Amino acid sequence: MSKTILIVGGGLSGTIVANGLCRQMGGELRTGALNITMLGTSETHMYQPGLLYVPFGRMREAELFRDQRKVLDKRVNFFVDPAKHIDVEKNQVTTEAGRTFKYDYLVLASGSRIMPQTIPGMKEGGHWFYDLDGARKLRTALNEFQGGKIVINVNAPHKCPVAPLEAAFMLQEFLKGKGLWDKTELTYTYPIGRLHALEPVAHWAKPEFERLGIKYETFFNTESVDPEAKVIKSMEGSELPYDLLITIPPHQGAQVIDDSGLGKGGWVPTNTKTLHREGSTNVFVVGDTTNIPISKAGSTAHFEADVTIDNLVSLIQEGSFAREYDGKVFCFVETGLGSGTYVWFNYTTPPNPGPPSQMIHWFKLAYNRLYWLSARGLL
Numbered sequence: 001m002s003k004t005i006l007i008v009g010g011g012l013s014g015t016i017v018a019n020g021l022c023r024q025m026g027g028e029l030r031t032g033a034l035n036i037t038m039l040g041t042s043e044t045h046m047y048q049p050g051l052l053y054v055p056f057g058r059m060r061e062a063e064l065f066r067d068q069r070k071v072l073d074k075r076v077n078f079f080v081d082p083a084k085h086i087d088v089e090k091n092q093v094t095t096e097a098g099r100t101f102k103y104d105y106l107v108l109a110s111g112s113r114i115m116p117q118t119i120p121g122m123k124e125g126g127h128w129f130y131d132l133d134g135a136r137k138l139r140t141a142l143n144e145f146q147g148g149k150i151v152i153n154v155n156a157p158h159k160c161p162v163a164p165l166e167a168a169f170m171l172q173e174f175l176k177g178k179g180l181w182d183k184t185e186l187t188y189t190y191p192i193g194r195l196h197a198l199e200p201v202a203h204w205a206k207p208e209f210e211r212l213g214i215k216y217e218t219f220f221n222t223e224s225v226d227p228e229a230k231v232i233k234s235m236e237g238s239e240l241p242y243d244l245l246i247t248i249p250p251h252q253g254a255q256v257i258d259d260s261g262l263g264k265g266g267w268v269p270t271n272t273k274t275l276h277r278e279g280s281t282n283v284f285v286v287g288d289t290t291n292i293p294i295s296k297a298g299s300t301a302h303f304e305a306d307v308t309i310d311n312l313v314s315l316i317q318e319g320s321f322a323r324e325y326d327g328k329v330f331c332f333v334e335t336g337l338g339s340g341t342y343v344w345f346n347y348t349t350p351p352n353p354g355p356p357s358q359m360i361h362w363f364k365l366a367y368n369r370l371y372w373l374s375a376r377g378l379l
Helices: 012-024 026-031 048-056 132-144 163-177 199-212 255-259 298-318 358-375
Strands: 003-008 034-040 044-046 065-067 077-080 083-087 092-095 100-102 105-108 112-114 148-154 184-189 215-217 222-226 231-234 239-241 244-248 251-253 283-285 329-334 340-345
Touching: 003 012, 003 100, 012 026, 012 034, 012 298, 012 358, 026 034, 048 132, 048 163, 048 358, 083 255, 105 298, 132 244, 148 163, 148 239, 163 184, 163 199, 163 244, 163 329, 199 215, 222 244, 283 298, 298 329, 329 358, 340 358
Parallel strands: 003 034, 003 105, 034 077, 105 283, 148 184, 148 244, 184 215
Antiparallel strands: 044 065, 083 092, 092 100, 112 251, 222 231, 231 239, 329 340
8 A cells, every 4th residue: 555755844854854765765656655745835945054144245145045846856746835734643734725635654844933023122123144034134234334232132942053153253253354343342142141052062152252352141031122222121131232133033833833732832742762753653853843952953954854764764664663863963163254163962972162264164165055965865
């Protein structure tokens, strides 16, 4: 009997899963023993990490997008028809267009979204680089900036956890290059008692900030933004005036996850090793959609997708589980406009950032071009 794998979400993790399954199960697809269907939200696929470079003029908008149909293996049945309700008891998904898709195995790769509207005044008073419109507006604001107070305000949870640090380092060098650093006061806020959730990264970042003259304030949980007075306030009672506010808005998972009762805030309770949805044996969760307490990053999505591919192939072909996810994450960290470092870690090994170098920065720039091979599952 034919098996159906249904993938909800057309971002990096869902795309890698779809392409990887096609590559390993060509025989089953050819005979009709397997059907792979993806429900996406857009005709286009975006390279999200590239948004960080747009405000600094280091990437063009056109470099961020490809036709999703061209990124996917042609054997994947792709529908731009977002999931509206997921019923894990009946093994079916209903879409916004009213269609119902049955499945044998479900892969939830519905991603995350920014929610600046959840903090009063943030949408009106802040800039960000987590979507294209925000990156465009921040690019304009930086080009018009002539000096003053800049606040980089980090809220949790958010994806790409090192991106706020990268933004601070890149901004410092950007302003120095324009002769504006001596006219600027840059303050970085973080909601807990250090500069990053990962303690080794925080310990590395603190002396780097101090060396560059970047100020910081920890235990800053944003309460509100006053766009008229240009002040950002914390729940702890602190107030910071700004001329330019760059915020990392809080994130939530997809609305369909909440609406389907699969996870509060859009995050699905997920087994940290098998990547099964807790309570299901035929539902896998990958990428930002999981509630696993580990970085919501592109590399996380990639490594989780690889494990999920192997397990789905093994389950269908051999009736057994193949391997477990070990929590592996790898992130490049831009430390300016011409230098970088990296962190890698897993469930048992903490990160240990090394000395920044120009070569690592070049590696990151190379990966910006190689991303499309990664999405196709070839890298």
